[in-house]
Amino acid sequence: MGPPKQLKRAFLGFDLSTQKLKAVLLNCKLEVIAAAEVKFDTDLPEFRTTGGANNGPDKNEYFVQPVMWVKAMDIVLDRLVMQQADLSTVVAISGSGQQHGSLYWSKHGIKTLQNLNSEKFLHAQIDDSAFVVNRTPIWMDSTTTKQCLEMEMAVGGKHKMAQLTGSKCYERFTGPQIRKIYQKRCHAYEEAKRISLVSSFISSLFLGSICPIDFSDGSGMNLLDIRKKIWSKECLNVCAPDLDERLGVPVSPNTVVGNVSKYFVKRFSFSPDCKVIASTGDNPSALAGMLVNSKWLTISLGTSDTLMMSLKEPLNWEEGHVLCHPTETEQYMTLLCFKNASLVREGINKTTSGGNWEKFNEYLESTPRGNFGNMAVHFNDMEIIPRAQGVLRFSSPQIEIRALIEGQMLHHRSVAEDLGYRFGQETHILVTGGASVNKSILQTIADVFNSPVYTQDEGHEAALMGAAYRAAYALYLQELDKTGTPLCYRDYILSLTTNKLNLVCEPNKDSEQIYAPMLLRYREMARILADPYK
Ligand SMILES: Nc1ncnc2c1ncn2[C@@H]1O[C@H](COP(=O)(O)OP(=O)(O)O)[C@@H](O)[C@H]1O
Numbered sequence: 099m100g101p102p103k104q105l106k107r108a109f110l111g112f113d114l115s116t117q118k119l120k121a122v123l124l125n126c127k128l129e130v131i132a133a134a135e136v137k138f139d140t141d142l143p144e145f146r147t148t149g150g151a152n153n154g155p156d157k158n159e160y161f162v163q164p165v166m167w168v169k170a171m172d173i174v175l176d177r178l179v180m181q182q183a184d185l186s187t188v189v190a191i192s193g194s195g196q197q198h199g200s201l202y203w204s205k206h207g208i209k210t211l212q213n214l215n216s217e218k219f220l221h222a223q224i225d226d227s228a229f230v231v232n233r234t235p236i237w238m239d240s241t242t243t244k245q246c247l248e249m250e251m252a253v254g255g256k257h258k259m260a261q262l263t264g265s266k267c268y269e270r271f272t273g274p275q276i277r278k279i280y281q282k283r284c285h286a287y288e289e290a291k292r293i294s295l296v297s298s299f300i301s302s303l304f305l306g307s308i309c310p311i312d313f314s315d316g317s318g319m320n321l322l323d324i325r326k327k328i329w330s331k332e333c334l335n336v337c338a339p340d341l342d343e344r345l346g347v348p349v350s351p352n353t354v355v356g357n358v359s360k361y362f363v364k365r366f367s368f369s370p371d372c373k374v375i376a377s378t379g380d381n382p383s384a385l386a387g388m389l390v391n392s393k394w395l396t397i398s399l400g401t402s403d404t405l406m407m408s409l410k411e412p413l414n415w416e417e418g419h420v421l422c423h424p425t426e427t428e429q430y431m432t433l434l435c436f437k438n439a440s441l442v443r444e445g446i447n448k449t450t451s452g453g454n455w456e457k458f459n460e461y462l463e464s465t466p467r468g469n470f471g472n473m474a475v476h477f478n479d480m481e482i483i484p485r486a487q488g489v490l491r492f493s494s495p496q497i498e499i500r501a502l503i504e505g506q507m508l509h510h511r512s513v514a515e516d517l518g519y520r521f522g523q524e525t526h527i528l529v530t531g532g533a534s535v536n537k538s539i540l541q542t543i544a545d546v547f548n549s550p551v552y553t554q555d556e557g558h559e560a561a562l563m564g565a566a567y568r569a570a571y572a573l574y575l576q577e578l579d580k581t582g583t584p585l586c587y588r589d590y591i592l593s594l595t596t597n598k599l600n601l602v603c604e605p606n607k608d609s610e611q612i613y614a615p616m617l618l619r620y621r622e623m624a625r626i627l628a629d630p631y632k
């Protein structure tokens with residue numbers, strides 16, 4: 099006799115971020131029982147990505163062929179099966195997707211998705227013909243300045259846009275990107291029957307039909323009224339015609355959107371009762387995976403560096419983003435995103451240390467905090483806040499590396515402080531993402547922010563864990579006796595698992611003394627580089 103049925107329940111989470119597709123299978127105690135990943139640059143070289151993206155012919159143009167993500171899903175599922183993962187025990191699936199990217203489904207693509215043949219790979223069916231745009235814009239793209247201005251002007255200015263949607267128009271946000279496609283490729287826009295975000299695309303694959311967009315990731319589009327949680331008619335009208343029918347109705351991130359499609363039942367032995375939950379953006383998902391209260395500052399060092407906090411009420415920020423919260427659905431979260439992040443660190447690691455992070459850290463640690471006042475700027479790509487491009491470098495590897503890491507963290511702190519954040523010993527910072535394994539970088543964060551830095555014990559990134567946790571919670575809500583009062587997300591997840599936090603670094607005593615004057619100088623440097631237009 100096997101274990102009782104209840105104990106065999108498993109939750110499956112995906113994270114389709116910039117550089118990889120990751121999958122994790124959790125048991126009923128939310129312990130990891132299998133995990134797999136597909137790295138786009140090396141596992142799918144035929145798509146010729148660098149850091150998960152393709153460069154377009156225009157300056158600051160970035161795209162991805164959506165079939166790469168479909169193929170990655172075939173491979174990651176096979177890799178889970180190769181680890182003997184029993185997918186028949188999965189009771190709920192959810193995902194986390196890089197934010198803002200959009201996929202444009204053809205009529206044929208939607209029909210194919212609804213009638214998948216389980217004898218074949220997904221990518222052999224959901225191929226180029228499933229999408230009317232095969233160079234799908236991703237978050238790194240910043241070629242929509244014109245569309246941003248047009249949209250802001252039409253709704254009454256950038257403050258009005260920010261008040262309504264949580265952000266002024268940003269080039270990578272989906273609304274301006276959709277408008278650009280409508281203007282430049284009008285025929286393709288007309289042929290697009292539905293538009294998915296990367297997150298809702300993940301759930302669509304499992305559902306076998308187009309899945310709605312959730313409020314939280316939907317807040318990264320400049321199209322959603324974040325207070326009413328419906329598409330803003332004003333924004334839709336200034337973006338592109340008949341957009342509401344292409345987007346569908348937005349839903350709560352806790353929504354059970356349906357059962358897994360027959361394709362997965364036949365090909366991977368999923369139970370026909372397995373539920374598909376709306377997926378969300380990777381930053382909201384990271385916040386869901388971190389399980390800390392609203393007093394914590396959370397930082398993700400993925401391809402982008404992001405700073406996030408939970409919020410009870412929306413703020414009216416001039417810069418940065420306010421999104422609907424992914425788990426406390428009446429609440430909000432703040433997000434600051436910096437584009438020149440891991441890929442810049444990786445580039446400098448290659449040129450100074452032959453790609454060896456240990457050597458990189460030796461250089462970093464061989465220089466004193468404050469680096470004799472030397473601070474670098476590495477806005478290789480157009481930075482998001484401020485909108486600035488330009489580089490200031492140093493010749494010795496020791497000075498160069500400390501100037502880079504301190505410069506990046508000073509930049510993050512100065513932008514956050516300009517928006518009203520305050521940091522100090524009472525602030526607690528939890529860090530996740532690929533670069534969070536690097537203790538020397540974490541020590542620099544502790545010093546520059548003058549705050550203790552923690553990591554989670556999971557061994558897997560928060561965005562990925564957040565996807566599987568959210569699947570478990572949405573199912574709990576659905577299964578709950580209608581008369582019962584549900585636990586909130588955090589209490590429910592913490593009733594099944596503990597949040598093991600490791601204190602990794604504490605700030606040195608003289609941190610504030612060293613970095614306060616550097617912060618002032620850094621602000622000035624970033625201001626000089628900032629594009630005068632915005
Ligand atoms: N030891 C390390 N030190 C610093 N950065 C690292 C280290 N290991 C991995 N990284 C960085 O992590 C990044 C990938 O992070 P990840 O969170 O997986 O990205 P994403 O989720 O955006 O695909 C890489 O670009 C790499 O530079």
Ligand SMILES: O=C(CO)[C@@H](O)[C@H](O)COP(=O)(O)O
Pocket residue numbers: 115116117195196197198237270318379380381398400401402403404433435
């Ligand atoms: O644009 C944003 C957030 O607004 C990025 O943070 C993307 O969501 C990509 O995330 P990572 O791949 O860096 O995690």
